[in-house]
Amino acid sequence: MDPNQQQQQGGQQLPRTSGLPLSDFLMQLEDYVPTIPDAVTAYYLNTSGFEAADVRLVRLISLAAQKFISDIANDALQHCKMRGSQQSSSKTKGKDKRYTLTMDDLTPVLAEYGITVKKPHYYI
Amino acid sequence: MKKVKTEKVMSTVTDYLKKRNLETGISGGVATEQHAGVLGLVSPSTPNTFTFSTTSTHHSHIDHQYVRLKSWMMEASEPCRSELSQVLFPLFIHLYLELVAGTGRQAARKFFVKHYQVFLVNRDYENILSQVLNASSNVATSGDMASSPVIQSLKSGKYSVRLSELTLNYFLRYLKATENPTLLQIFNTYIEVEVDDSGAGSAGAVLRTPDSSVQANGLVNGHTPESITSDTAAASADGMDCTQEELQKVREVIARVKCTHPTAPSLCVYTVSNAYNGLSCACVNAEGRYLSCGFEDSVIKLWKLTPPVHNVGFRKTSTVTGPRGGMSHTLLACDSSRMEDEGNGAEEEEKDEDMMAEARGGGRRRNRGGELFALRGHCGPVLDTAFTHDSSHLLSVGEDTTMKLWNLELGQAVALYRGHNYPVWCLAVAPLTMYVATGSYDTTARIWATDYTYPLRSLTGHTKGVDCVTFHPNGSYVATGSSDRTIRIWQVTDGDTARILLHHKAPINTIAFSPNGKYLASGSEDGAVLVWDLAGGKVLTELGGSHSGCSADSVVHTDPVIGLCWSPDSALLTSASSDGCVRTSHFRQGAARELGFDSDGGPAWDLGEVCQVQCGGGTNGGYSGNGGGQLLHISLTSHNYLTAVTALDVER
Numbered sequence: 001m002d003p004n005q006q007q008q009q010g011g012q013q014l015p016r017t018s019g020l021p022l023s024d025f026l027m028q029l030e031d032y033v034p035t036i037p038d039a040v041t042a043y044y045l046n047t048s049g050f051e052a053a054d055v056r057l058v059r060l061i062s063l064a065a066q067k068f069i070s071d072i073a074n075d076a077l078q079h080c081k082m083r084g085s086q087q088s089s090s091k092t093k094g095k096d097k098r099y100t101l102t103m104d105d106l107t108p109v110l111a112e113y114g115i116t117v118k119k120p121h122y123y124i
Numbered sequence: 125m126k127k128v129k130t131e132k133v134m135s136t137v138t139d140y141l142k143k144r145n146l147e148t149g150i151s152g153g154v155a156t157e158q159h160a161g162v163l164g165l166v167s168p169s170t171p172n173t174f175t176f177s178t179t180s181t182h183h184s185h186i187d188h189q190y191v192r193l194k195s196w197m198m199e200a201s202e203p204c205r206s207e208l209s210q211v212l213f214p215l216f217i218h219l220y221l222e223l224v225a226g227t228g229r230q231a232a233r234k235f236f237v238k239h240y241q242v243f244l245v246n247r248d249y250e251n252i253l254s255q256v257l258n259a260s261s262n263v264a265t266s267g268d269m270a271s272s273p274v275i276q277s278l279k280s281g282k283y284s285v286r287l288s289e290l291t292l293n294y295f296l297r298y299l300k301a302t303e304n305p306t307l308l309q310i311f312n313t314y315i316e317v318e319v320d321d322s323g324a325g326s327a328g329a330v331l332r333t334p335d336s337s338v339q340a341n342g343l344v345n346g347h348t349p350e351s352i353t354s355d356t357a358a359a360s361a362d363g364m365d366c367t368q369e370e371l372q373k374v375r376e377v378i379a380r381v382k383c384t385h386p387t388a389p390s391l392c393v394y395t396v397s398n399a400y401n402g403l404s405c406a407c408v409n410a411e412g413r414y415l416s417c418g419f420e421d422s423v424i425k426l427w428k429l430t431p432p433v434h435n436v437g438f439r440k441t442s443t444v445t446g447p448r449g450g451m452s453h454t455l456l457a458c459d460s461s462r463m464e465d466e467g468n469g470a471e472e473e474e475k476d477e478d479m480m481a482e483a484r485g486g487g488r489r490r491n492r493g494g495e496l497f498a499l500r501g502h503c504g505p506v507l508d509t510a511f512t513h514d515s516s517h518l519l520s521v522g523e524d525t526t527m528k529l530w531n532l533e534l535g536q537a538v539a540l541y542r543g544h545n546y547p548v549w550c551l552a553v554a555p556l557t558m559y560v561a562t563g564s565y566d567t568t569a570r571i572w573a574t575d576y577t578y579p580l581r582s583l584t585g586h587t588k589g590v591d592c593v594t595f596h597p598n599g600s601y602v603a604t605g606s607s608d609r610t611i612r613i614w615q616v617t618d619g620d621t622a623r624i625l626l627h628h629k630a631p632i633n634t635i636a637f638s639p640n641g642k643y644l645a646s647g648s649e650d651g652a653v654l655v656w657d658l659a660g661g662k663v664l665t666e667l668g669g670s671h672s673g674c675s676a677d678s679v680v681h682t683d684p685v686i687g688l689c690w691s692p693d694s695a696l697l698t699s700a701s702s703d704g705c706v707r708t709s710h711f712r713q714g715a716a717r718e719l720g721f722d723s724d725g726g727p728a729w730d731l732g733e734v735c736q737v738q739c740g741g742g743t744n745g746g747y748s749g750n751g752g753g754q755l756l757h758i759s760l761t762s763h764n765y766l767t768a769v770t771a772l773d774v775e776r
Contacts, residue, residue: 043421046421046422046423046500047421047422047503048422048503049422049500049501049502049503049524050500051500
């Protein structure tokens with residue numbers, strides 16, 4: 001995961017990473033197809049003012065987006081597990097434990113990423 | 125062998141003539157050949173061959189043929205008829221001579237008497253007729269007759285007739301279809317046709333004799349060439365030497381033209397269809413050659429509206445593995461979206477998003493319209509675009525608070541201007557200098573020069589967002605219209621407010637200075653169009669709006685006015701509203717008794733309607749019969765026609 005994290009860091013600041021790991025990574029990327037379709041990512045890139053000509057760049061961006069989502073989901077899972085471990089876990093079996101993603105888990109995780117969500121307690 | 129035969133015949137005949145002590149000129153030889161009943165025939169295809177045929181010269185046949193020809197000619201349609209009537213006289217004369225030669229004078233005389241009257245109208249013909257008649261009646265034998273000069277010239281020369289190709293074909297078809305052997309012979313022998321499609325037929329058939337001095341044979345040729353020249357001389361004399369009456373007439377016509385109702389400029393409507401990504405703005409360059417449209421998904425598309433002078437070729441390259449090298453080279457936006465222009469630019473452009481997607485994949489090389497580029501660089505909807513004066517660059521502003529300058533030859537962005545903090549609604553380029561003005565939601569308008577990425581002046585004073593901005597023709601003033609229902613006029617040099625114009629009752633959508641610099645027209649959300657006098661700073665006249673103005677016209681704009689254009693002489697004002705109505709009004713100072721006086725006591729101003737067209741169906745009527753959509757933009761090109769852009773939405 002090293003090149004991935006390097007890549008993410010590179011996205012947040014000016015890229016100080018050398019070109020070599022990046023190019024290697026891009027070559028590895030040719031086998032992998034991200035979950036987000038190319039057309040969707042290309043559309044959002046166009047809307048933001050970037051002409052996505054090279055497919056690998058598009059896939060890089062969609063991979064980054066996918067990683068972002070999966071990190072958040074993982075962190076929320078951790079939160080959920082922590083809560084679950086506090087409660088009694090003797091009732092439920094180990095294997096078919098099902099976790100539900102709730103706002104209680106998601107809100108603190110998003111706050112860590114800098115996104116503040118405030119859900120109203122009730123709807124009018 | 126044929127030649128031998130000819131010589132034999134010739135020699136026999138010449139001997140005979142010698143015996144009879146008659147002249148044996150060449151023409152005589154021909155005449156005697158005909159004498160013998162052997163008629164020298166038709167135009168040989170090559171000069172050295174001879175063809176012979178015998179035809180009967182029975183007078184009744186000839187008469188029949190002639191009569192049939194005449195009746196057919198009378199039935200022919202007009203242009204053919206007058207041209208064919210030229211042919212009639214030579215045919216008549218030669219038929220008569222045939223008859224005299226062949227069947228005897230009685231029959232010939234009968235024929236002559238029956239048909240000659242129609243030719244008496246022409247003096248030329250009359251002369252020939254009388255001469256021929258004299259010659260034929262006074263002479264005992266046909267041999268003597270053949271010696272008379274007039275007949276000799278007739279037989280030796282050819283009548284030159286001017287026919288158009290159509291008429292000639294028509295005539296020949298007739299001659300060949302029906303049984304007219306004699307006529308055909310005579311036509312081919314004695315009549316020379318000049319194919320002249322100009323439709324200027326000569327007054328009559330002109331006889332050309334082989335001695336080629338047309339004027340010398342004055343009697344026969346008569347007045348025809350002279351009359352022609354005299355006619356032309358008379359015509360040229362009229363042309364060069366206008367009489368006083370004609371001069372007066374011309375002057376009257378000029379005066380009448382000046383007083384008439386002005387004509388509205390032509391309107392050319394471009395419709396962008398299938399713009400599912402939302403067309404937010406459009407602009408046509410000053411010469412009417414390029415159309416740039418800004419969309420809500422941050423793309424600017426550029427179309428070429430005229431047939432291409434040179435093709436912008438681009439080789440198809442695959443985009444998966446860059447052929448020009450490795451990863452260090454990325455294909456730019458212009459490379460993949462630049463396409464070759466199709467033959468002639470269509471008037472109505474269709475924007476097809478599928479084509480753009482294919483272009484992204486490097487698919488198609490040609491597209492249907494004259495689409496040139498898709499310019500990407502803005503992060504939000506593009507709200508206004510403007511061409512520079514030489515149309516080499518395009519400026520665009522958007523919701524992302526920035527202004528970008530694009531180079532249209534390369535299709536890339538060359539500059540980014542930051543200064544506003546909120547979406548920029550409008551953009552204007554100064555007419556003479558290189559200043560640019562923008563108006564934004566942050567209640568300011570800013571003046572920039574394209575050299576600096578920061579604004580040079582901030583025009584603050586409005587209380588709500590600035591919706592429209594424009595430069596005065598002299599470039600020293602800027603007018604801004606705002607949602608706070610005021611118009612402010614600013615000086616460019618120091619950014620101070622020169623005037624505040626209050627009258628509108630709704631946010632102002634569009635403003636335009638008149639080219640003579642004296643008036644300002646403004647259009648607002650409620651459909652009102654006001655014309656202001658800049659010197660006095662007050663309203664001169666109004667078109668529609670919340671309360672009806674001075675104009676007596678009942679049809680006014682009820683929807684927001686989205687465009688205003690002045691004609692170059694500042695006499696016509698064209699206003700367009702978003703319901704597709706484009707109205708041209710004549711802005712003039714009316715006579716006092718028609719319109720009454722205004723508050724100053726001077727004659728009132730008026731916006732009289734000149735012309736009104738509907739070029740769009742409004743927002744919901746996009747599928748209407750006139751095929752328009754929502755009208756977005758209107759402007760006057762340097763060629764003095766209006767261009768309007770409408771957007772046709774996808775059916776939802």
